[in-house]
Amino acid sequence: SQTIHQWPATLVQPVGSPLSLECTVEGTSNPNLYWYRQAAGRGLQLLFYSVGIGQISSEVPQNLSASRPQDRQFILSSKKLLLSDSGFYLCAWSITGSVNSPLHFGNGTRLTVT
Amino acid sequence: GEDVEQSLFLSVREGDSSVINCTYTDSSSTYLYWYKQEPGAGLQLLTYIFSNMDMKQDQRLTVLLNKKDKHLSLRIADTQTGDSAIYFCADPHTGRRALTFGSGTRLQVQP
Numbered sequence: 457s458q459t460i461h462q463w464p465a466t467l468v469q470p471v472g473s474p475l476s477l478e479c480t481v482e483g484t485s486n487p488n489l490y491w492y493r494q495a496a497g498r499g500l501q502l503l504f505y506s507v508g509i510g511q512i513s514s515e516v517p518q519n520l521s522a523s524r525p526q527d528r529q530f531i532l533s534s535k536k537l538l539l540s541d542s543g544f545y546l547c548a549w550s551i552t553g554s555v556n557s558p559l560h561f562g563n564g565t566r567l568t569v570t
Numbered sequence: 571g572e573d574v575e576q577s578l579f580l581s582v583r584e585g586d587s588s589v590i591n592c593t594y595t596d597s598s599s600t601y602l603y604w605y606k607q608e609p610g611a612g613l614q615l616l617t618y619i620f621s622n623m624d625m626k627q628d629q630r631l632t633v634l635l636n637k638k639d640k641h642l643s644l645r646i647a648d649t650q651t652g653d654s655a656i657y658f659c660a661d662p663h664t665g666r667r668a669l670t671f672g673s674g675t676r677l678q679v680q681p
Contacts, residue, residue: 499673561612
């Protein structure tokens with residue numbers, strides 16, 4: 457069966473520090489991968505998606521970047537965090553080739569920028 | 571308006587039925603989804619309905635789809651305190667790369 461792992465679960469970082477959040481998927485090949493941010497426990501904002509290694513699309517301009525160095529690894533990064541980067545970050549995967557397929561989420565990372 | 575809209579909050583008593591409503595704009599969706607998010611956790615796929623169905627029942631969950639009005643609902647029978655969570659409906663909006671989520675409905679179940 458497929459599983460998705462996200463870490464760390466919680467993170468407190470000072471303003472101006474770098475960020476690296478990692479997500480890996482097991483049990484499937486060539487998944488679509490996604491990073492979402494959820495502010496204040498409410499709606500989800502799609503940040504990045506990837507349909508393959510090295511292929512990253514950004515949905516909104518921001519202080520963050522994403523990379524996919526391996527088929528089932530998705531990394532969210534920042535060189536210098538802002539206070540506004542605080543939030544709950546969720547990684548998700550879906551089967552490739554269909555926008556109709558459901559997303560499967562990791563347990564999320566709670567990021568607090570101080 | 572938003573592509574997927576939900577009411578923000580619903581409070582029910584334990585044992586009652588809960589009905590969470592959702593409206594969407596994209597009529598070409600093949601599937602529509604309901605997700606559940608417990609505090610501090612990721613979203614869990616709860617159920618889905620195929621667009622050519624009007625109703626789907628899965629144990630205590632009933633999904634109703636009115637394609638004419640673009641209205642989706644989730645009914646939870648015999649609501650328990652463990653059902654307290656945020657519920658999201660999601661629609662694979664045409665032209666988007668991923669599901670479009672509503673803002674979520676917070677269900678509070680009072681004992």
